[in-house]
Amino acid sequence: MSQNESSLPQVIIDYINASNAHDAEAYMNTFSDRAVIKEESIGSDLTSRAEIEDYFVTYFVKMNTRTEMISYTSKHNVIDMRRG
Secondary structure (H helix, E strand, O other), rough: OOOOOHHOOOOHHHHHHHHHHOHHHHHOOOOOOOOOOEEEOOOOEEOOHHHHHHHHHHHHOOOOOOOEEEEEEEEEOOEEEEEO
């Protein structure tokens, strides 16, 4: 189900804003210490803060990637989202 921006949780808004600003510190602040990204585009799970930050710098900052929310679900402090 597609969500409009006004219904997004603040952490998702912060994630998108940090992603699009290519702000690694703000981006990392949107993740808990136990965060895991199941990233199908690279065929790997990112299981540490160092891996997540390296992924962000490599695929967002260096490639000048922009993020747009397509859809998300949230349950028990887990956010599953599709972005474009």
